Amino acid sequence: MNRIPALYAALLQSIQEVPPEFSLPLTIAGKLAGFITPQALKAIAHLPAVRITQTAVHIADPGTPRFELDPLLADISVILRDAGLLKTWRDELLTVYAEGEDLAKMERAAMRPLGLLTHAVHLNAWTPDLQLYIAKRAMTKATDPGMWDTLAGGLANGSEDLEHALLRETLEEAGLQENVLTCRTPLRTLLRMHRRLPEGYQVEDILVSDCILPPHATPCNMDGEVSEIRIVSQQQAVQMIADRQITLEAALVILEGMLSRTSETLLARFRAQPQNQGEPHDKQ
Template sequence: MKLEKLQALYKQLNQEVQEVPVKGSRPLIIAGRIAGFIHPEAILALQNKDYFKQDELAIYLAEVAVPKAILNEILLDVALSLRAAGLTRAWRDELLHVYAEGITIGQIERAAMRPLGLLTQAIHLNGWTPDGDIYLQLRASTKAFDPNKWDTLVGGLLNAEDSVTEGLIRESEEEAGLSQSDLKLRTPIRSILRMRRRLPEGYQLEDILV
């Protein structure tokens, strides 16, 4: 696939992945900071919790000055409550950072990100031939999302243990069998897009890093 065609596809797809949250979603404030857009079914699942508050503007989880260790306990309970309500997909026992207003405030199970509309970061690696063609990989039929579809050579979510570079190295080895030395000629990692997409389980708010 040539660069010109990729640029045209990028322009088209960029327009298709800029959606507002599903009707009934509310802004989500965690520990006093704007963090996401909570799905209406997630609101129902959490509304009787002691740490849950709401007004005409937003949904609030946890107090403003809550210590980070306590906040992570609350976020664990949030994730387990969403799972008990049948609102999570593909539980991974994998923690992701919770970002709010540009900083990391805690960690939560990966499967809880979409019902809460929390920001995730996806790291990708493109591989090009000398003639300008791009390598693609076919997603496995067992993938929870977009099985049997074409994807970048490497792609995956950054978890709470990764730096951006560490995440790229890990995903490159897992998905393409590439070692760190194979990545020496890569270009600097940069953000190319913030995706906003409705999903059956919630809202995908995701920075695409390449």
């Protein structure tokens, strides 16, 4: 367990990469929003709403209202798809943020070629003896198939706030209702990752809520995106991270939880809840 700080530091360093070569800063309606790849720029350069300078690419004039931005970004998504630049069309809208403002909605698959900010929420779930729940991603997943992940997690879509996103993912991926999550922390932002991907640039805030599940809780996947749910010791989780069996995002979430000792603080709260009085809590 002494290797956790060094392992965490190495992973932190690996997620801070500069934008892909020849990418340019991207503004939408006059606000800095992302970094567009050369391939994406070539595909949309002909659009009247796109203006290109030596130092940046600008989509839509400053102050363009949402009712104009939404269809414009929908058209851009289709153009990128038809150009073969999107990984997997999801038919799911995400919020487009620029300088902290919610500007519009856009197809999820188009976020990376434009280097737009996304938000990923994770439930880091513990047993009362401070072992970890982890979930194996189905082989049909477009990203990291067959790797282990936190019990529940995913991107917040454009129709929900972050708290609702976490509860939705927890229900879909672990079959757990909100009333089981009585001992958990509020969502907190761990970090913002910047990674070069084949399809573009990942700019993503990673948020986590740690939770101790009661002994009667039985996580069970509901959406077919998880092939197995397992309980592992903290030592096993660290070894799996070192062996790269756990996704990068999940590894950061899990290691940070161990370093911050959040679960130990939660355990005191869990034991104090009347419904948990008398439960065995032998710490591993």
